[in-house]
Amino acid sequence: MSDTTTTAVTGRINGREQTLQIDNADLLLDVLRDLGLRGAKPSCEMEVCGACTVQLDGLPVSACTTLAAEIDGRDVETIEHLDADGTLHPVQEAFLRHSALQCGFCTPGMVMTAKALLEQDPDPSREDVVHWLEGSICRCTGYATIIDAVLDAAEVMRRAR
Amino acid sequence: MLILSDFRLHRPASLADALLLRAELGDEGAVYAGGTELLLALKMGVLEYEHLIDIKRCPELRGVQQVDGTVRIGAATTHRDLETSPLLARLLPALAELERHVANIRVRAAGTIGGNLAFAEPHADPPAMLTALDARVELAGPAGVRELPVEDFVLGAYETALGDDELVTAVVVPVPPAGVRATYRKLATLERPTVGVAVMGEVAGDTFATAPAVVVGAVDERPLRVDATPLAGASVRDRDALEAVVEAARDLVDPVDDLSGSADYKRHLTGVVTRRALEHIVDPGSPS
């Protein structure tokens, strides 16, 4: 195995199994964006800003610092999958209700981070939300509306359960 | 733009295969687990390797188990696994709490405890705590398995006792006996901890039964043990004893000026955080 600098991988991207020949040096973010999934954004490139956040097996990761080959046998979910059935995810709805965005460049990463949190912990405290979002930078909003939106989404999702 | 150079990616399915690759590739191959440190260094061109050995598929390297009075943490266990491990929360709550505050959620989801130790970035949280807890690093190589105390494993900045043909397989943490508590306090002026202090000690009321283990992390190139003898049998409210240990911590460190603060300031902070960690272990409600 591995005589070359590429690797054949089979993973699920947004629910659909795909087999790709991956250049080992490819980062997950570049491959996703080349596939047309451009919701995840490059920004800091150093795992601190969160703009490139996608879920890998349910947990948020920095796609800018994850090898694309990591999708082998795993499940990647990007922002594009959230309304694949035509309806927005409750986190997205809450972001709209709270006007929790301005330029929108951090928004897909924020939404994916928040969604992952609510999957792990359906009833987070405000402090829990702040703690999870600590690694996601927004330069426009001052965060308060984002935190409110996540707490609101949590409540909506709990009620729907 | 940060880019990676080309490399070959090896993904062994067992520890035995991983060790064969280590023996074969030597220093041309890097062990790759979470990649949270390694990929950054590769992207910035600080490091370059022809081979990466991805050890995440080795089942021997994952999981948290209770083994004979110890907690055995597989090297490829992520910070997030540790943060959420019920076993860790029960047996080593201070380590679990520390893990909850490592970097950010994405780094915790990918980064591993073994990688953290093996990369030996000085501004990391776990090494000081693991040192205070008398944890040992389990290493496997062609000659078999050996164990080293964490403080003998981490030799300096980005420098460890790991051989080119070895792998970190586990971190083994003794479960402290009843009555022994641990805590970790840190202060970060930038992204990584500026000062982190871990304390483990047997506390009755407000008194330390014996000298607690006090370890300062993130200031020097490796965690440093502070002589806390003055607190043996002393109350934390014994200001002389407490300040003697705080003074010892300040004297022990050899900080450098950098973006996170001047040497003077970091020396001062070392004292403050040491005092607060010692007070916190006695009174968890004290300010941090």
Next chain:
Amino acid sequence: MPDELKVVGHSVPRVDGPAKVTGRAPYALDLTVPGMVHGIAVRSERAHARIVSIDVEAAEAAPEVLAVVTAASVAPLDVRFGHVARDHPALACDRVMYHGEPVALVVARTPRAAARAARLVRVHYDELDAVIDAETALQDDAPLLHPDRVAPLGDAGLDAGAADLTGNLCAESTVGWGDVDTAMAAADLVVEGEYRYPMLYGYAMEPYNAIASFEEGTLVVHSTAQHPYMVREDLARMFGLPLARVRVVVPYVGGGYGTKSYTKVEPLAALGAWVTGHPVRVALSVEEAMLTTRSDGAHIRARSGFAADGTLLAREFDVVMDSGAYTDNSPVVCAKLANRCFGPYRVPAVRVRVRSVFTNTVPASSLRGFGAPQGALAGELQMDEAAQRLSIDPVDLRLRNVVAPGEEILPRKRGIDADLAEDLRMLTGSLGWGGPSAPGTGIGFGLTASDAGAHPTSVAMVRLHADGSASAAVGATELGQGSRTVLSQIVAECLGLPFDRVAILAADTGATPYERTTGASRTTTLVGRSLQAACADVRRRVREVAAEVAGVDASAVVDLPAGVSVGGERWDYAEVLSRWFGAGGELVGVGEVRRAGEFQAMPPFWEVGASGVVVDVDAETGVVSVLQLTTVGDVGIAINPVLVHGQDLGAATMGLGAALSEALVYDGEALANPNVVDYRVPRSSDVPDRLELLLVERRDGIGPFGAKGSGEGALNPIGSAVAAAVGRAIGVFPHELPLTPERVWRLAQERVGDVRT
């Protein structure tokens, strides 16, 4: 809210919300153009050096490389740009002027191939003495950075200060009246001090990027530009093209805050396209963006003279701005700092000199606040220091001196269109000023009024379609501030249409009419007014054609919501268009704002800042926690209150970053922290638990329905407010930002029992 307004004044949902929460909103970085290739800059590793030679052969021979572009390789094109003075080369010509300056552009089929080849370019330098610090650059024996000065372009809309500049002066602005020396001599108290405001990186999360191509003789650029029309002028000059043959298109922009004002990477992409014949993308990393533009750091020497009763007698400011390697927008920042530093007070004698100085550092340009935060740090802190020393309440001290509504702050400028005294009372009331405060905590607040840098040139077009819906073409860019939403609300209100029957086109110099810039809060105010005029114009056309169709006099046709009454009969827009055109068609209205009539007096409006904080200081570690933030949004009218809240909190949070953690640091000749790991911006945990975002709506602005600016004001006083709050908590007023834990700890150490002066 006055109830005659149907859409304006209501927090309608953002029009860009659904696209943004689903990740489908296109940014320049998300676009691709067929045949597109990629350019990566090779950057200088010297702060100041003559370029001896550039060895490009290895890079050109690398796989997938199309070209290595240098200033020499594109001769005789003049690669310099700049809207004040054309002195900034897109690629260094014979000299590099700062560490990180682009020297060559490697164009290749993939970004990775370009980046790998860029490492193969060898630049041979002959090193020159560099000067990193502005004070040093002012000395007689300092190396001269621009020996061959470029004459300014003389744009009448830019307040760029004096023209006869020598040495390393990039610009100089003075403001003054009265006899300062006599007044100071007669003062009961003179507060004197030096203050330092850091150089900042705005960190808009989408780094600068552009795609350029030449199509049928037209240069087409998609970019992150805040001011596409200004970029168009730079590109037209560089390539010798008429304005009509340069098209700059700006989709959604991932943050601006002034950092994307004026030309950045567009020339690089265009040069790459000019050389290779391919569309070329240049997309910077954050590190490269930090090497592209920063804000002007400032060293401020200030004196304020007071009578014993707190009356301001005189103020004097001598400011040195570190403006970096090229002119860019620093002269305008310089002029604004001079206008803004002494505050919205009645001061009988003023003497201000601001010098903008070239250094061998990253060129400085615009950033939110634009001189106001720098000036307020000194100006407002001296109000607090004076209050302390005169034993007068700092609120009373300000109230004694603050200008009344309509009063002039600057001679011959528009009087203040706000009630600052009332704003200050609201602010300090919210902060609990005067009440008990816990040990280790402090309250700080500040008041600013900025002469908006908004030259009133704006053209808008409204198209009324055959179904009665309307779209508006404006050149304003959507940076996140919500301009498309607010402008849609204005159109809907003026035409009597439901909000969802209105659309706003993205800025495109080839399709949307001229808009001077997007900044200084001009979009809601000035674009809003040109758009109102365009709506009135299209309504006039509706009446005109309706009258012609009906065969009546135009005076018999009266406007109704979404239609007209023709002799008592209601025709909605669709009916008018259908009767006029028979099939299809549209009516077009055009509106203009220019510097005439009510827009003659400058500034068109004042941007008011009234913000404050309650902080807790851990004196032992120096860590400052913000417990409460209050902003007073004195905006005339909030066309969309939720968006105004968003602007105020966002601006204030950016101010907290500069106050507490952000600063670009030079280590020798290179930036020590060109990344967001070491350059720390506010995080979610830095937002205070108690937020009071107050709105004041007195309809006293020149904008539509009485609107004024929003989005800078809340930031401007934050630095001084945090410094004052920390000062009250530890007993020493800090004079330098950011208040990092170490700086606060050191100040707390040096306290000798009383407040430093």
